[in-house]
Amino acid sequence: MTTNINEIVGVINKHDSFLIASHINPDGDAVGSQFALKSLLEHKKKKVVIVNAEPVPFTYSFLGKWICPGELKSKPNFEVAIILDSADLKRLGKTVPPLLSDKILINIDHHVSNGRFGRINWIDSEASATGEMIYHLYKKMDCKISKDGALALYVAILTDTGLFRYTNTDSTTHDIASELLKIGIEPQWVAERIYGINSLASMKLLALALSTIKVSDDGRIGWLYVRSDMLKKTGASFQDTKDFVNYVRSIRGLEVAIFFSETETKDEIKLSLRSKGKTDVNAIARNFQGGGHPQASGCRIKGKLDEVIPMVIAGVQKVLR
Ligand SMILES: [Mn+2]
Structure with missing residues (x-):
């Protein structure tokens, strides 16, 4: 790990122009780590462009703007691409990877499932x-x-630790947060901006989603779902569902929580999995070519909602036994 950070510093010092990218459905860590790296590189007088398949979500729009491939007049000119928070290149969507061919690829990530696709890979789970x-x-x-x-x-640390609640929170996390606060960050303002503002449409969608909650007979697995017609009916967007899995997760006695959602892609269901106990949901997601962290993972499965749900629940029940 130490070797790789040194190698990355070497590459940064040696080159002048950089492209930064991260995953689709950008979360606070994807957005925050990209803008933080951009600041660092610009401080070192480098030319930097952030390019992502999707625009910055409204929730994180206070951090700035980046470019989407559709807005590019020509292929961006740069020497090094730095990919953040993405376990594989597929996570970047379809439009970004073609821009990266024949460039030096640096992969910086903390997902245990990372596929080490870069020329330099710095992975710290x-x-x-x-x-x-x-x-x-x-x-x-x-x-x-x-x-x-x-x-x-x-923003990156606050959101990926679930407001300093998850098991990835430790004294280092708080030491870093403390240093950032001394630089002038107002924690109350940031938390309110990210977690204290919801659209009416997203609340209506949440109400529909909560009405689908089910728990297995032994009380160890809980799940809920969103169908595309619920999005249409409420005017909410897929982005609005990002925290839905946590409502099931909070049910007393539960070990595994799953959120199922229909996607833009027909016949494909998106899953968010959370573990509260010892169950490694990354291992479960990997069975379906997904991944993430032991306690928080995701994947996509071909099929219809009413086929995928019982299939996955049966699979998780086997793991828990
Ligand atoms: Mn992350």
Whole structure:
């Protein structure tokens, strides 16, 4: 790990122009780690462009804007591509990977499922967030953290630790947060901006989704789902469902929580899995070419909702036995 961060510092020092990208359905860590890295590279007088398949979600729009491939007039000119928080290149969507061919690829990520697709791979599954790794890169490169950089780092760590609640939270996480607060981050403002604002449409969708909650007979597995017609009926978007799995997760006695959702892709169901106990949901997601972390993972499965749900629940029941 240490070798790889040194190699990355070497590549950054040697080159002048960079493209940063991350995964589709961008979360706080994807957005925050990208803007934090952009600040760091710009501080080092590098040319930087962030390109992603989808625009910055409204929730994180206060961090800035990036470019979508559709807005590019020509192929961006750069020497090094740095991919953040993405276990494989498929996670970037369809439009970004074609821009990266024949470039130096650096892969920085904390997912245990990472496929090591880069020329240099710095994977630290102990890091609470990819943003935490970018923080360490700031330190390694002896770079002062600007207020913008601090805000981006704080958003990455706050969201990927579920507001400092998940098992990836430790004293390092809090030490870093403390340093960022000293730079001028106001935790109350950030938490309110990210978690305290919901659209009416998303609340209506939540109500529909909550009405689908089911729990297995032994009380160990709980799940809920969203169908496309619920999105249509409420005017909510897929982005609005990102925290739905946590409502099931909070049910007393539960060990595994699953959120099923129909997608834009017909005949494909998206799953978010959460574990509260010892069950490794990353191992479950891997059976379906997905992955993530032992306690939080995702995957996509071909099929219809009413076929996929019983199939997955039966599979998880086997794992729990
Ligand atoms: Mn992450």
